[in-house]
Amino acid sequence: MTEVLTESDLVLDAIQRYPVANNPSAFLALNDGNLYFRAEGVPGVVVYREFDRYLVQFAGPFAPLEARRRLLQEFVRHAAELGKEIVAVQVQDGDAPDYVAEGFTVNQMGGSFALELSRFTLAGTAFMQLRNKISRALRTGMVVREVPLEQWHDAMLELDRGWLGTKGENVKPLEFLVGQYGGRYQPMRRVFIGETDGRLMGYITYSPVYGEHPGWLHDLTRRQPDAPPGVMEAINKTAIDTFIAEGVPWLHFGFTPFCELETQPKFPGYSKAFHWFMSHLWEHGEMVYPAQTQHAYKHKWNPTLMTGEYIGFQRGASIPALVHIFRACNAI
Known part of the structure; x- marks a missing residue:
């Protein structure tokens, strides 16, 4: 009997086959409610959700290293056809240069620990x-x-x-x-x-x-x-x-927002104002997310690896785009 693969099965194959960005949260791509974008002739998949005028992308493209930027370009084209704006969250530092090259403003949003x-x-x-x-x-x-x-x-x-x-x-x-x-x-x-x-x-x-x-x-x-x-x-x-x-x-x-903002690389064109805002949420954003509590719990175990995680704004860093990430998460 021929096995019938669902769309999410193809996503699972992509995150297993192309873990080149080493995103520790990649399995979350299979969550219910996610949408998937694929481009003809380009291997891999983009995972996202749609809210109002935004496509909220989860992580970078799950694709071979040589195809990631092309798949991102196709997703940008897709968003333009829909009249939407992309904001990408949990972008890894290995993917960030592709977003910068495509005109995104890339800022650190937090970090992951292992x-x-x-x-x-x-x-x-x-x-x-x-x-x-x-x-x-x-x-x-x-x-x-x-x-x-x-x-x-x-x-x-x-x-x-x-x-x-x-x-x-x-x-x-x-x-x-x-x-x-x-x-x-x-x-x-x-x-x-x-x-x-x-x-x-x-x-x-x-x-x-x-x-x-x-x-x-x-x-x-x-x-x-x-x-x-x-x-x-x-x-x-x-x-x-x-x-x-x-x-x-x-x-x-996993990912903790607002933390380790002074320990990781910054990318060309990053927003100093948004960097300050993330620092402000670290100090005063408990109602949005208990970042300090989560950070303390994770550090109890003496993690040996810390990596920055980034947010990519297609049209410049903005609070409305950030709010739509929180909406996608049910945080507000």
């Missing part, structure tokens, strides 16, 4: 507090293990609803730049949970990472509002131990 598992340790006084938090959580009787999604799917959905309720009225779950669970590609993801006497206390999902630093992406995290401190750390430590036993090279912690 841990080389062969170098992982929690020994020493620097990790005493983390070890104590993990021990405290486990002393409550919580059991941590990897599970099939179907066994805990309903409980995870219920936890999601309760967790979202703590964020305020009319708050929607984040999407687009965060992962999801369930659906066609769930067998490629992994789920680790903490449970106490059959009650789900928290969970973390992990998505595959391809490219130069293969491994797993620490993705969705949720915990009960009354869960004891250390629940998420205990779950992640169990996952790390599992990955190390399997010989997995890297654990990625």
